[in-house]
Every structure is written in C-alpha cells, then in structure tokens.
Amino acid sequence: MGNNPTPSKDVFCVSCQTPLQGGYCHQCGEKQIDPQHDFNLFYFVRETLEQYLNFDAKVLRSFKLFFIQPGGLTLTWIQGQRKAYMKPLTLFLTVAVAVHFFLPTTNVYFELLDELISGYNNGNRLQNVLGYNMAQAIQLKSQALNITPSAFYTLAFKNCWENSKLFLIFIPPFWALFIWGLYYAQNRYYLPHLIFALHGFGFFMALDLLFLLIMSDLLKFEAIDDLWFLPLFIGYGVYLWRSLGKVYGNISWPLQTLKFLGTLISLIFSIILYRQIITVLTVVGM
Secondary structure (H helix, E strand, O other), rough: OOOOOOOOOEEOOOOOOOOOOOOEEEOOEEEEHHHHHOOOOOHHHHHHHHHOOOOOOOHHHHHHHHHHOOOHHHHHHHHOOOOOOOOOOHHHHHHHHHHHHHOOOOOOOOOOOOHHHHHHHOOOOOOOOOOHHHHHHHHHHHHOOOOOOOHHHHHHHHHHHHHHHOHHHHHHHHHHHHHHHHHHOOOOOOHHHHHHEEEEEEHHHHHHHHHHHHHHOOOOOOOOOHHHHHHHHHHHHHHHHHHHHHHHHOOOHHHHHHHHHHOOOOOOOOHHHHHHHHHHHHHHHO
8 A cells, every 4th residue: 555644534734624644734735733843942943044044045046046147047947946946026026125225326217307308399209208298297396396496306306216216026027028029939928928027127137236336336436427338238238148048049040139139129118118107107296
C-alpha cells in the first residue's frame, strides 16, 4: 500500500476542515500545530529568523537577476520558476517606494504647465493630448485661491511632483496593452506582457532615479539639460532590446527592430500621457 499516511477521521485542518494526512494539509498547506514544537520559544525565534533571511535572500536574488540579466527575471517568472523570486508587483512597488522617498524635485513624471499651454495654443496634440485649456484653468484657479498666477505655478509644481509619484502603477498595465498587441503571436495571454511591463518600467524607474540622484546630489547639478538624458535613454534602449529578445525569442532582424521601436515608442507615449493626466488632474483638484 506504500508509506503514505492514512487520512485521519479525527484530525482535521483548522482552516479548510480537510482530513489531515500528515503534518501539513494537502488541500491548503496549513500546518498542524504541535504544542511541544510550535509553542517552543527557541523554535519560534529560529523559524522567524529563517523566514526573514529567506525573504532577504529572495530580494537579493531577484534584484540581481533584474539588473544583471535583462529579461531574465521576467522569463523565469513566466516559465513558472517563481518560488525563489519576488512577485513582479512586489518588486515594482519596492522600486516605486524608493522613487517616492528619494526622487529629487523634478518634473520627470508630470508635465509643466507652460508646456500644456504651448501645446494648446499651437494645436500640438502630442504636447497636449487631452486638449486642456491650462491657461484658462490657471486664471480661474488663481482667482478662486486668491493668489497670483506666479504663486499658483509654484504651488502646482509642488503638488504635481507629489502626486506624480503616487500613481506610477497605472503606467505598466497601459503599456502592456501595446506589448500584447505587438507580441500576441508569441503569447496570446495579457498577463505575461503585464509582467514584462512591470519589470521593464520598474527598471526604467530605477535607472532614472539613480541617474537623477547622481546628477543632483553627487554632481550638484541645479538644472539638467535634456542632452544629459541621452545616455539614460541609450542605456535603457539596450536593456529593453535585450529583454525583448530574452522573453519573446529571437526573430528576424527587421521584424525585431520594428517591434522594439513599437515597444519603446509606446512606453514613451504612455509616460507622456501619464505626465499630462497627472498635471491636469492636479490642477483640477486644486
């Protein structure tokens, strides 16, 4: 009959009431309590330390693969090797928390009011996707708050900077829709593309944060010219190219180039749209 324990009719799982076949429930994984073992102080401390150290090792292992091997963590997760690594959303939120607390005061994730005004006046829909009349809004809001337009600019910049760090989680699901369309032939399910977007945009945030901290805190730049961002985008472009090849496999060079450009452009558009929405909603809510 084998060595498998016989289901007990007297001992049931406290969580799902399934008859136990050993120390753990085969249905939900709940552990059967052994007072002499589980209520022992030494075991309690040891188990706590083991869980903490195991989580710490999981974090280090995940971020090592995340930074060193483009697309490696995404592919590992999609293929089902998940136990040893952080969940994609957990890793993304970890980076987002770092951005929230350490991002220098910059408009990297929100649009400047003057840019939206210029886009509206010139009919440039990319510069003002929503077609929002920001000049009129500033005038009305300044009067309502009884402050000068100049003071409103300063207040709006501060509020936009704070709000822009709170809702970055909305960018990956939107970007993933474009990736899904581009790589549907490789994987028809949306979730794997969302995992790619969480890791891909998470890396962008981490790289951007590191770049800004070096420029503002280490090198003491008071203003960063757009030209200085060129190495950042080149570096991220290389990472994205290698990630796409790793996760979706090697295809013909012309098709791979087109899909890479589509993925990169859709990310840029997603960030542009997010920046403008954050600014408009912030101004509307003031």
